[in-house]
Amino acid sequence: MTTTTAATTTSTTAPEPLLAVDGLSVAVASGARALVVDGVSLTVAPGECVGVVGESGSGKSLTMRAVAGLLPEGLDVTKGTVRLGGEEVLGLAPRARAALRGRRIALLMQDPFAMLHPQLTCGRQIADGLRGQGGRGRAVRAARRAEVERRLAEVGLEPSVADRYPHELSGGMLQRVATAAALAGDPDLLIADEPTTALDTATQAAVLDLLGRLRRERAMGLVLITHDLRVAFSACDRVHVLYAGTVVEHGPSHALRTAPRHPYTAALLASEPSARERRPRLTAVPGSVPAPGERGPGCPFADRCAFTAPACRTTPVALVPLAPATAGGAGTPAPRASASATDPGTSAPDPGLSGPHAADAGGRATACLRAAGLGPLDPPAGEAAADGAAGTGPETDDAALVVSDVGRRFGSAAGDRQVLADVSLTVPAGEVTALVGRSGSGKTTLARIAIGLETFDSGTVRTGPVDLPPGRRPSTADRRRLAGHAQIVFQDPYASLSPLRTVGATLREALDAARRGGRGDGAETVESLLAKVGLPERYAARRPAALSGGERQRVAVARALAARPRLLICDEAVAALDVSVQAQLLNLLDELRRDQGFAVLFITHDLAVVRQIADHVAVLHDGRIVETGPAARVLDAPGHPETRRLLAAVPAPR
Amino acid sequence: MTSPRALGRPRGLPGPSGLRPLTALSVLVAFLLLAASLFGQTLLPHWDAQDITAGARMPGGGHLLGTDELGRDIAQMVIAGARSTLTGAALVALGSMVIGNVLGLLAGYLGGWTDVLVRRWADLLLAVPALLVTLVVAGIGGGGWALAVCALIVLTSPSDIRLVRTAALEQRHLPYVEAAETLGLPGRTVMLRHIWPNTLPVVFANTLLNFAGAVVSLSSLSFLGLGVPPGAPDWGRMLSENRNLLWTNPSAALAPAVLIVLSAVVLNLLGDRVLEAFSKRGKS
Numbered sequence: 001m002t003t004t005t006a007a008t009t010t011s012t013t014a015p016e017p018l019l020a021v022d023g024l025s026v027a028v029a030s031g032a033r034a035l036v037v038d039g040v041s042l043t044v045a046p047g048e049c050v051g052v053v054g055e056s057g058s059g060k061s062l063t064m065r066a067v068a069g070l071l072p073e074g075l076d077v078t079k080g081t082v083r084l085g086g087e088e089v090l091g092l093a094p095r096a097r098a099a100l101r102g103r104r105i106a107l108l109m110q111d112p113f114a115m116l117h118p119q120l121t122c123g124r125q126i127a128d129g130l131r132g133q134g135g136r137g138r139a140v141r142a143a144r145r146a147e148v149e150r151r152l153a154e155v156g157l158e159p160s161v162a163d164r165y166p167h168e169l170s171g172g173m174l175q176r177v178a179t180a181a182a183l184a185g186d187p188d189l190l191i192a193d194e195p196t197t198a199l200d201t202a203t204q205a206a207v208l209d210l211l212g213r214l215r216r217e218r219a220m221g222l223v224l225i226t227h228d229l230r231v232a233f234s235a236c237d238r239v240h241v242l243y244a245g246t247v248v249e250h251g252p253s254h255a256l257r258t259a260p261r262h263p264y265t266a267a268l269l270a271s272e273p274s275a276r277e278r279r280p281r282l283t284a285v286p287g288s289v290p291a292p293g294e295r296g297p298g299c300p301f302a303d304r305c306a307f308t309a310p311a312c313r314t315t316p317v318a319l320v321p322l323a324p325a326t327a328g329g330a331g332t333p334a335p336r337a338s339a340s341a342t343d344p345g346t347s348a349p350d351p352g353l354s355g356p357h358a359a360d361a362g363g364r365a366t367a368c369l370r371a372a373g374l375g376p377l378d379p380p381a382g383e384a385a386a387d388g389a390a391g392t393g394p395e396t397d398d399a400a401l402v403v404s405d406v407g408r409r410f411g412s413a414a415g416d417r418q419v420l421a422d423v424s425l426t427v428p429a430g431e432v433t434a435l436v437g438r439s440g441s442g443k444t445t446l447a448r449i450a451i452g453l454e455t456f457d458s459g460t461v462r463t464g465p466v467d468l469p470p471g472r473r474p475s476t477a478d479r480r481r482l483a484g485h486a487q488i489v490f491q492d493p494y495a496s497l498s499p500l501r502t503v504g505a506t507l508r509e510a511l512d513a514a515r516r517g518g519r520g521d522g523a524e525t526v527e528s529l530l531a532k533v534g535l536p537e538r539y540a541a542r543r544p545a546a547l548s549g550g551e552r553q554r555v556a557v558a559r560a561l562a563a564r565p566r567l568l569i570c571d572e573a574v575a576a577l578d579v580s581v582q583a584q585l586l587n588l589l590d591e592l593r594r595d596q597g598f599a600v601l602f603i604t605h606d607l608a609v610v611r612q613i614a615d616h617v618a619v620l621h622d623g624r625i626v627e628t629g630p631a632a633r634v635l636d637a638p639g640h641p642e643t644r645r646l647l648a649a650v651p652a653p654r
Numbered sequence: 655m656t657s658p659r660a661l662g663r664p665r666g667l668p669g670p671s672g673l674r675p676l677t678a679l680s681v682l683v684a685f686l687l688l689a690a691s692l693f694g695q696t697l698l699p700h701w702d703a704q705d706i707t708a709g710a711r712m713p714g715g716g717h718l719l720g721t722d723e724l725g726r727d728i729a730q731m732v733i734a735g736a737r738s739t740l741t742g743a744a745l746v747a748l749g750s751m752v753i754g755n756v757l758g759l760l761a762g763y764l765g766g767w768t769d770v771l772v773r774r775w776a777d778l779l780l781a782v783p784a785l786l787v788t789l790v791v792a793g794i795g796g797g798g799w800a801l802a803v804c805a806l807i808v809l810t811s812p813s814d815i816r817l818v819r820t821a822a823l824e825q826r827h828l829p830y831v832e833a834a835e836t837l838g839l840p841g842r843t844v845m846l847r848h849i850w851p852n853t854l855p856v857v858f859a860n861t862l863l864n865f866a867g868a869v870v871s872l873s874s875l876s877f878l879g880l881g882v883p884p885g886a887p888d889w890g891r892m893l894s895e896n897r898n899l900l901w902t903n904p905s906a907a908l909a910p911a912v913l914i915v916l917s918a919v920v921l922n923l924l925g926d927r928v929l930e931a932f933s934k935r936g937k938s
Contacts, residue, residue, distance in 0.1 A: 453832055476840065483838030490829035498830045500851050509847075513837040559833065 016086040017043040018221040019067070019189055024080035026059070026066050026245075034293030036075060037063050038245040041319075044189065044221040049212065051236035051253070052225045053268075055578035056549070057289040059245040060225050064191045068105050069097040085188065102129055106187035110194040112174035116166040122177045123148045123162025129184030155180045155210060171439065172203035176210065183214065189221040190214075196231060200438040200605045201649040208235045208651070227578055229268055230608075233257050234651035238363070241265050244289055244300035247319060251364030259376035261322060261366040263305045266377035271583035273612035275635065275650040281590075282583035282612065288548050299369065312369055319365040400567035400599035401427040401450055401486070406459035408445055408623075419445050420456070420623045429566065432593065432600040434614035434631065436607060436646060442623040443603045447571050450601065451488050452479055464566055480517050487560035491572035493552035497544040503530075503555050504540030510562035517563070529558040534588060550581035554588070561592065568593075569601045574609065586613055607650055611635055619643045680923045687917055690736035701734040701887060702726055712903050720903040722896055732909050735887035739872055740917065742803050742881075746868035749807035751861045754814020759853070761815070762822025763845045772819070776812035784809040785874065792880035799882045802875045810864055817860055821853035855929070862925030866918040873914045889914050 019042075026037035037059040044050045054060040065071050067082050069089070082090050084104055089097060101107070109115045116125055126148050127133060133144045149159040155176040166174055175195060182190060192211060196204040212235055215222040226232050232239050233253045240250040241264065249262035260266040270283035287304045298313040299305070305312070368374070408420040419442045427433045437443045448454035450463055452474040461468040464485035468474055474482060490496045497506055507526045514524075527537045533554040544552055553573060560568055570589070574582040590613060593600055602614060610617055610631060617634045619627040621642040627634060638644045695701065705725035713720040719728035761772035788805040795801045825831055826849065834844045875881040876890025884891070889910035896906035 451836055453836065479835065480838040483836060486836075488833065488836055490833065492829055496829045496833060498834075498848050498852070509834075509839070510837050513839050517838050556833070559837070563837065 016083075018046045018048075018085060019044040019223075020081075020083040021063070021067060022081045022083075024063060024066060024082060025078045026062055026071065026075055027078045028292065029074050029076045032293055033078070034291075035078075035295075036245055036292045037066065039080070040240075040242070040245070040247055041080075042240050042247070042250070044223060046188070046221055047215060047219040048238070049215055049222040049224060049236045051232035051239040052223060052242060053227070053229060053232045053239055054242035055227055055268075055289055055580060057244070057291070058242040060227075060242045061193055063242070064193065064223060064225055068101060068107055068191060069094075070101075070107070102185040102187065103131070104187055105189045105191065106182040106185065108175075108179060108182045108190060108192040108195045111198050112171055112178045113166065113198075115178045116174060116181070118166055121163055121165055122169070122181075123152075126151050126162070126177070126181045126184050129181055131185055151180045151184060152177075154183075154214070170203075171199050172206060175199060175203075175207050179207075179210065179214070183218075183220075186218070187220065189223065191223045191225070193225045194227070195224070197226070197228070201607075202438050202645055204231070205649040205651065211235070228651070229257075229272055229579065230651040241268070244295055245292065246300060246317075246367065247365075248301065248368070249364075249366040250319075251322075255364055261364065261371050261374075261376060262301075262368045263307050263374070263377060264301045267304075267306070268579055271580045273583070273586070273606075273608040275608040275611050275647060278611050278632075282587055284583040284587055285580035286584075288550065288581070299367070307370055307374055309370060315369055317367045317369055319367045320371065322364040322366065322371070398429045399426045400429045400464060401425070401601060402460075402462045403446065403450065404460050406446070406449065406456050406461060408442075408449065408454070408456045418623055420449075422459070423620070423623070423625055424459075425618050425625060425628075427567065427599050427601050428616070429599050430593075430597045431615040432602055432613050433616040433618065434602045434604060434610040435618050435620060436604055436610055437620035437642075438605055438646070441620040443620050444571055446620070447488070447569050447601060447603050451486050451569055452482050453488075483513065484517050484563050485565060486567040486569060487563060487565040488569040488571060489553065489556045489560055489573040491575055493549040493556070493576060494544075496556045497552055499544055501543070502540065503535075503542050503544070503547070506555065507540070507558055507562060510559045514563040524562065524564075529562060532561065532592065533558045534584075548581075550577050550584060553577065553585055557585075557588070557592070561596070564596070565598055567599045567601065569603070571603045572605070573602075575604065575606065582609075589613065605646070607635060607646055619646070676923065677927050680920045680927075683916065683920045684924060687736060687740060687920070690733045691740040692737075694733040694736050695887075698730045698734055701730040702885075713905055719905040719909050722892075722899060722903070722906045728892075728896075728903070728906050728909055731887050731892060732889065732913055735889050735892060735910065736913075738799060738882050738886060738888045739869060739876075739890065739914070742799060742872045743865050743868035745803050746806045746810055746872070747861045747865035749803075750810040750814050750864055751857060753807070753811040754818050755850070755853075755857060757811075758815045758818025758820075759822050759845060759850055762819040762826060763841070763849060769819075772815060776815045779809060779812040782809075785871070788871075788875060789878070789880065792875065799886075802872060802881045806868055806871055806875075810868065814857070814860060814864070817856060818853055821856050822849050825849045825852050859925045859929035862921050862928065866921040866925065869914060869918050869921070873910075 021043070022041045024037060024040045025035055027033045027035050040059070040063050042050060042052070052060045052064065062071065062075065066077050071077070077090055080090075081088055084100065089100060092100075116122070123145070127144050130144065130147055133140070133147055145162070148162050152159060152161055157173065157176050157180070161169070161173070161177065166177070169177065179195075190211075195211065196207050199207060208231065211222060211224070214220065224232060224236055233256070236253050238250065239253050239256050240247050241256070241262065242248070243264050249256065249260065249265050251261075256265060257269065260269060264285075267283065267285045271285060273279070273282060285304050290300060290303070296302070296313060298311075298315055299317045302308045302312040403423060403425045406420055406423045407418070410417050410419050423442075423446060425433075425435070425446070435443045435446065445454055449456045449461060449468070452463075452468060455472055456468075456470055458470060460470075463482055466474070466478055466482050466485065468478070497503075504526050507529050511524060511526065511529070526540050530537055530539055535551060535554055535558075539547070539551070539555075544555075547555065556573075568589075574585050577585060586609065589600065592598075600613075602610070604610060614631040617627075617629060617631045618625050619634070619640060619642055621640075627638070627640040627643050634643060635647065638647055703726065705721070708717075708721055708725045711717060711721045711725075717727050717729065719732070721727055722731070757772045757775075761769040784806075787809060788802065791805045792798075792801055831844060831848050834848045872881060873888075873890030873893065876888045877894040879894065882888040882891050892910040893907055893914070896903075896910075899906045
């Protein structure tokens with residue numbers, strides 16, 4: 001593991017790091033000039049992988065966009081320096097900065113579909129970034145082609161991919177092509193912004209492996225921006241945890257994972273479900289990240305922290321280096337604290353830190369005032385709750401959903417594709433059944449068939465009391481009966497609610513629909529629904545645009561519960577949320593299910609989430625169910641290779 | 655998770671706002687035009703007072719823009735003429751909007767045969783040359799303002815139909831629409847309460863653009879003698895009648911011409927601005 005020395009400008013002995021960001025601040029260009037990024041410092045050495053972790057709104061992407069000179073309109077760098085290979089880049093003219101991109105710094109974005117030009121072949125897009133390969137003539141073209149093929153081989157793709165268009169490739173292959181294109185100019189530093197978030201877990205692991213291998217082979221610096229702690233810890237040497245625009249803690253991955261010294265890091269770790277054991281309840285972090293401009297003078301995390309003392313709200317916090325290890329740690333001075341607002345009372349390295357965990361403290365710093373008093377915080381409790389009751393075995397007569405021998409074929413110009421083949425699945429009443437599989441395995445199609453949004457070709461589907469007809473959409477009467485029995489929560493919180501209607505109007509409509517159908521509970525009101533999902537009454541007057549992703553998903557759950565369904569289908573309902581919010585929602589679903597006794601069909605690609613909430617698991621692979629059983633059994637002793645692959649793909653700490 | 659759209663302006667932060675000078679000017683001109691078409695003929699009851707002895711005079715002598723061959727005051731006539739030109743254009747834009755909304759929404763939401771029929775109908779109308787058909791219809795029907803407006807409504811509607819259909823299709827499979835369906839709501843409610851309001855921004859902007867186009871089309875028809883009857887105040891008609899005064903009193907032909915161009919440009923600008931504002935709002 002590389003430990004970068006944070007080179008002070010006067011130091012002549014320490015090698016200049018590849019990238020040195022010091023006290024970088026980004027503010028809104030107009031109005032109150034709220035700080036979106038506030039005094040972030042970090043360094044990256046050649047060949048090192050540094051993780052920048054944080055939830056939405058933490059400023060992680062904006063920090064790295066400022067480094068690359070790609071801040072969106074309306075945001076300005078107000079303070080700080082960015083040195084690339086010893087050269088200050090913030091002061092450069094736009095043209096000179098543009099010349100750095102691709103050659104010195106390259107970016108890899110989240111969505112590979114949006115990153116590549118849809119009308120150019122993959123080879124052309126890689127060739128465009130190559131150095132010194134321009135020009136015409138047969139020989140030049142042949143050389144360029146050979147170089148493109150070499151680059152494709154480097155990212156593990158066949159030469160024939162060069163002639164294909166982006167829409168012909170899968171997400172994982174596209175991310176490889178995008179990587180090859182980003183690396184075409186042989187940059188010294190690659191900034192990867194959530195490069196795996198849009199991919200399913202199995203592909204995710206492969207892309208992370210690829211990035212790790214490339215940076216070692218090329219001795220290239222890699223900054224990995226992610227919201228996923230597991231990804232950061234599995235791939236990075238050092239991790240910086242960002243919260244509300246500031247670094248709250250940084251240090252080597254292992255040290256941060258095993259002995260977090262900032263309550264926020266500890267809280268994030270605790271809200272992360274684990275594929276290995278089930279926790280009695282995920283520790284959710286209450287509330288959400290404060291908006292820029294709404295941060296008080298003290299610690300930005302104070303309002304959500306379990307350890308808040310009165311001083312936390314009033315004293316400005318700064319990164320405090322933790323004492324370096326006395327033995328073996330010589331020559332690794334702690335990185336400088338953020339230059340701004342270093343309070344002498346809090347910045348002195350605390351002698352109490354060189355206790356039993358001192359060995360972990362090499363190159364670490366935390367911005368917690370109470371770090372000394374709190375000591376290393378507990379990593380998530382290892383205690384395992386009893387795994388979900390194995391159930392009494394599926395009983396068909398009171399099952400919430402029975403699917404048998406269902407087939408579905410999608411026709412397209414490229415040829416037919418059997419999306420589902422002879423799928424049989426029973427969701428027992430009142431229990432949680434997880435349907436897992438990688439993207440394209442047909443799990444969403446099955447969910448949509450169960451709720452009548454998609455047709456099926458053959459087999460039978462019985463959702464509660466309703467027998468769905470094959471080959472056509474259910475009739476209006478059937479849809480109405482279906483509505484009283486089953487409801488669905490979709491993945492995308494941003495598209496799940498009608499943008500022009502208030503939350504209250506959306507919920508009232510759902511209640512009215514339930515009442516007209518003679519279902520639901522006459523006493524239920526918009527307010528009681530909001531209370532059920534943990535939202536205050538005043539949210540009824542708000543429009544979706546004024547809600548965070550997690551709050552929108554809560555409203556979507558409330559809407560689904562208006563009809564008092566016996567089956568709730570969650571189609572990747574927590575996949576788009578930050579870990580702390582994901583934990584809140586998983587806890588909420590669990591409580592509601594216990595309280596109201598509905599069954600849940602939980603569709604996900606994340607086996608850690610499955611471990612946390614599911615009683616039963618069905619594994620879908622290429623449109624066929626390859627394994628079913630109690631969640632604990634399937635996860636502890638997977639029988640099918642696909643289940644083992646999915647399990648192996650859950651990022652594991654190194 | 656950082657969704658792709660979160661990469662833009664952070665939520666809750668203000669963007670550049672306020673009226674740009676050009677937009678403010680456009681709004682002002684639009685108001686003046688509106689006032690002229692509503693109150694012009696009431697405020698100027700003697701707009702058609704003739705004075706043959708003072709025909710075809712250059713501006714001056716109590717006539718701000720001079721007079722035409724019959725000695726009518728050009729300034730008063732262009733104000734009085736705003737009504738037929740602008741109300742006609744407004745009727746064309748609104749009529750086409752109504753047809754477009756009804757057919758486009760049905761086609762986009764119901765799909766299947768409805769969609770095929772509506773699309774074929776729209777394609778057919780788009781395929782025929784609009785002005786030529788209007789000429790033929792006006793020629794057979796004997797011309798007249800009402801006929802010209804009706805013909806233009808029918809011929810403008812396909813673009814609205816297509817636009818609304820596309821917008822409806824875009825919303826059709828969004829989760830919130832599907833959620834409304836799984837609540838057991840009838841199709842009519844899903845269509846009118848959930849899909850339609852979310853197509854309105856583009857519809858509104860397009861209506862302004864149609865209006866601008868109709869000003870020009872109606873003026874061309876009047877210019878060709880197929881719009882308003884002779885003697886009526888109308889910009890297109892004035893343009894055609896006063897052509898031969900171009901050397902004696904140029905403002906008699908230029909004033910209506912300038913107004914036609916001005917109203918078309920102003921409404922195009924406003925339409926663009928509205929569309930821009932809505933697309934920005936959708937992104938944040």
